[in-house]
Amino acid sequence: MAEGPEPRDNAGRGAIRVKTVGAVLLLMASAAILAETAHRSAEYPRITPRPQLAPYSDPAERSARERDAIGTFATGTTPGDRIIVVDSDRRVRFSVVGATDPAFSSSDTFQMESVNRQPCLATSRSGIITQVDIDHLEYSGDTYERQATHRR
Amino acid sequence: MVASPQARRESCQLAGPDWKNPEPPGTPGLANGGPTCLLRLMRRVTRLPLRVADHQGVAAAQAGFGMLGIALVLFVLSAVFALVWPRWQHALRDSRARATAAALKQFDARFEKYASEHGDWPAGTPVPGAYPPGMERSLANTPWGKPTPIGGRYVWLTNTYEHGERMRACIAIVSVPGDRVSDDQRQLTALDHAVDDGNFRVGRLRLGFRNRPVYVLEH
Numbered sequence: 001m002a003e004g005p006e007p008r009d010n011a012g013r014g015a016i017r018v019k020t021v022g023a024v025l026l027l028m029a030s031a032a033i034l035a036e037t038a039h040r041s042a043e044y045p046r047i048t049p050r051p052q053l054a055p056y057s058d059p060a061e062r063s064a065r066e067r068d069a070i071g072t073f074a075t076g077t078t079p080g081d082r083i084i085v086v087d088s089d090r091r092v093r094f095s096v097v098g099a100t101d102p103a104f105s106s107s108d109t110f111q112m113e114s115v116n117r118q119p120c121l122a123t124s125r126s127g128i129i130t131q132v133d134i135d136h137l138e139y140s141g142d143t144y145e146r147q148a149t150h151r152r
Numbered sequence: 153m154v155a156s157p158q159a160r161r162e163s164c165q166l167a168g169p170d171w172k173n174p175e176p177p178g179t180p181g182l183a184n185g186g187p188t189c190l191l192r193l194m195r196r197v198t199r200l201p202l203r204v205a206d207h208q209g210v211a212a213a214q215a216g217f218g219m220l221g222i223a224l225v226l227f228v229l230s231a232v233f234a235l236v237w238p239r240w241q242h243a244l245r246d247s248r249a250r251a252t253a254a255a256l257k258q259f260d261a262r263f264e265k266y267a268s269e270h271g272d273w274p275a276g277t278p279v280p281g282a283y284p285p286g287m288e289r290s291l292a293n294t295p296w297g298k299p300t301p302i303g304g305r306y307v308w309l310t311n312t313y314e315h316g317e318r319m320r321a322c323i324a325i326v327s328v329p330g331d332r333v334s335d336d337q338r339q340l341t342a343l344d345h346a347v348d349d350g351n352f353r354v355g356r357l358r359l360g361f362r363n364r365p366v367y368v369l370e371h
Contacts, residue, residue, distance in 0.1 A: 024223070026224055033233075033234045034233070037237055040238070046335050047336070047363045080318060081313050096312070103279045140362045142316055
């Protein structure tokens with residue numbers, strides 16, 4: 001009679017353990033569901049995908065690429081065409097041919113990096129300007145040609 | 153069946169003194185075994201000390217059940233949230249796209265009216281949200297100048313080069329400091345569907361310079 005309550009205690013403890021483990025598993029599952037939902041919300045398909053940039057490990061090569069990029073490039077010479085000016089102080093200026101309003105102009109800083117083994121100017125706010133060759137840049141789907149008057 | 157006063161006194165004595173709330177001797181309830189005695193008995197029974205193991209078991213069982221219940225509720229809420237949230241986001245994108253498309257069509261009608269009256273489009277105003285000259289009254293009761301439902305501001309552009317194409321007249325949606333245009337492809341596709349065909353390459357709505365949405369009036 002004195003040993004009667006012990007099996008009941010053990011069964012009770014077992015049930016408690018099962019409940020606690022079940023609760024912990026449910027909490028972990030809830031956390032996983034919430035994390036996955038948050039991840040899917042944050043990782044949406046962007047209209048401009050972020051490219052995989054690779055920095056130049058050799059400073060000499062980076063400097064040479066930067067020197068190659070310096071100059072004025074434009075989509076054309078008629079009013080409305082777009083201009084990109086790459087300065088030696090790692091700044092890039094955007095403007096429009098014939099536009100006097102400063103709202104048409106903007107500037108940004110850049111780092112010389114590469115994307116798909118092609119040199120590019122990775123700007124801090126304006127995206128990627130790809131250097132197609134020494135006389136051509138590509139930006140936002142447009143090709144910019146080096147202007148003869150500004151050729152180095 | 154009614155117990156005599158003597159029997160009630162005896163039962164009360166059996167219950168023993170309340171060691172926690174001793175009543176002063178000579179209390180009327182004690183003297184004749186009245187309602188106070190019954191209360192004492194109940195109080196004593198409820199305060200009977202449980203065996204430690206039993207006490208811990210009950211407490212742990214209650215705690216375990218409570219935790220399981222809370223976890224179950226949280227799990228159900230998380231599952232419901234995971235199901236509802238994407239649908240709600242989808243509905244929100246559609247709603248924003250429809251509102252933006254409606255505003256663009258409203259502007260389109262006003263600009264077309266101006267062009268038919270003046271023989272040309274109003275001069276381009278590159279400042280986001282600024283009213284083109286001569287359009288102040290016409291656009292006064294429209295969302296022009298206000299933040300667009302997909303972020304940024306409307307801007308009127310003429311003779312502009314957008315993504316390889318020269319546009320004679322268009323309305324662009326541009327980012328301004330502190331209010332960027334959505335770059336969510338699903339949002340912009342929903343906008344294109346609301347305006348015309350869902351294809352950015354053709355139709356009224358296209359992607360322009362820096363992939364900003366451009367509503368073409370003439371090109």
